[in-house]
Amino acid sequence: MPLSFEFTARKLVYGGEALGHYQGRVVLVPRALPGERLEVEEALTAKGVIHARPLRILEAAPERVEPPCPYFGRCGGCQYQHLRPELQSAAKRETLRETLRRIGHIGTATWDAEIPVHAAHPWNYRNQAQLKVALQPDGKVRLGFFEAESHRLVPIDACLILSPRLNAILADVRGADWSKRLAGVAPFSEIELLADDRDEEVSITLRGSFDRARAFDDQGWSGLAEECLRLLPGVTSVAIERGRAFRVFGKPALSYAVGDFRYQVSHGSFFQVSRFLLPELVTAATSGGVDAAPANRDALALDLFAGVGLFTLPLARGFGQVIAVESNPRSAADLAANAQAHG
Template identity: 35%
Template sequence: MEVDTEDIAYEGQAVARANGEVVLVEQAIPGERLSVRVESRRRGLWRARPLAVIEASANRVEPPCPYFGACGGCQWQHIAYDEQLRLKTAIVRDQLRRVGRFAEPPVLDTIPSPQQWAYRNQVRMSTDEKGRLGFARQLSHEQVPIDECIVSDPGINRRLAKLQGQGPAGGLAIRASARTGETLVDIPGQEEQVFHEEVAGRRFRISASSFFQVNTYTAEIVVEETRSRLDLRPSDRLLDAYAGVGLFAATLGSAVSEVVAVEESKSAVADGMFNTMHLENVRYYQGRAEEVLPRLRKRFDAAVVDPPRAGLKPGVIGYLNAKPISRLAYISCDPSTLARDLRPLTEGSYELVGVQPVDQFPQTHHVEMVAGLRAR
């Protein structure tokens, strides 16, 4: 079947229409004609893979990775980088319109990653029955054995080369820092190790089980965009919800009078307390944000929330609306959940000032966003 692609979908596929159905085409770009094979049919939505590109977009490039198309890690290596940025901006704007119901969403152009290859500082790999390490196949739980990942730090690939064929049954994670030179291999069941990374002039201790941004280069951009939107003052009391290992508490804490950091993960709290030892004005609370925040008796002048991909719990949104905070920065890696959460916040106590996408995940459809809000 031949189709003409017209648009981009939230999950990164190109959108076409055929026989009254919407067709999502993997490894395609808007503005192309392709011969495709339909792989799944659901009423109103078909999913397809290209058999041949009949008329290619001017933005189509040759993917440099030999695993592209099989490995599910990257979806957009076939798209020129400038077009990747444009499409990510379009996805964020579209989700704010569709999901968030913002007629004219204030979305800025996506900021590029300073490094578009060899940027990932961590990977998690599965092991097959022969001990080979790899990633999941696209749209499947099957494994694709991988000998080198070109979007990952060279330190990860050096460790992978030594471990390939000897992977443990439960898989493993590898971390590497171009700035500290450290690498870490985390195998489930073994004693937890720590790793160090540098961001915005600060050195961070990160336990193997603690979350940290996968792109150190753009993490610095996110910090500075957050700083700009919060317009911090020396007298401010700052709330850092979903604080992790202290990325924002450590980098913004010296600009304010007090930081209250809330984090559920015990390992991340321990790391965060270590990483903010130089700041006497930072205090950590361990627990779920929706449970801890209502117990806080403090009033805040500024806040940063950086929840997991699933977004804010209703209790957190309720807290933010019930106790309006003058300046709020919402960090998100999912345009749909960001748009969903912005709707009750803007129907409540806040005005959306702007959304800044940052390309934290080059060669994929994923994007990081910093949304700035102000209390009415």
């Protein structure tokens, strides 16, 4: 029988869990806040650390709020909705500071600069989603996200942090008609969505395992891609990915504008998800280097894990040479295309 005990949360750590101790051992509990007392139950002990699940709150922190999402606590996507939105960024800043000190050995004696907080509207901010797909015994398809630390699906109707366009597509594809369409071409396990900067155009990637009994150009898959383009509002590009096989229908890539630059983002390329903060992120990441570069532009900048060139292009305005490093072949191809398009 699992061990239950009283737990006092001391601080938040990376991933949103609260850290405390029980009988001299470290305990990590999700959905708890510093200063709270809870009754918890041991879920797993690994490397001497007790991972516990909360059973009931004995004494709540004043910062606690009722999570607005009905799936919070089951869905593994969000970790901080029980904390007031204006305090979430501050909590993450302190977690970063502690991580730098504990892992990077960067303390106040080495670096004591203020870590600025960048925050935007807390809802509908994501321009991307990776919806998991599961075929149920009744033959219907369910869409949603995995539980935390699990491959169990949590079916969802809508997600409060996805953009309106992505939620509209989710509402369509979880309907009965689309359930039949998706079930007819199973197996596939994920639907990845990316919306552009205007939240108007969307690219969809359908990922699944390779079925040797069915040719890649089987009309079930091709027909599904064409129906996505024809019936789902805003969808302009669809990719079918089955094992190593890959095929794109409609536009080859999405176009995403950030500031003065427009980026080509293909299926499978990495791109930042926080659509409200993207211009501010680019400025924060590049302005210091550009401002400090010599006036004669005789300087070199390195952009590691460059993706499609989100920082590379702005850096090129202030440096004589920018070397961008990216290992993902699709991202690297977009990076080259974006660099060429902007001279």
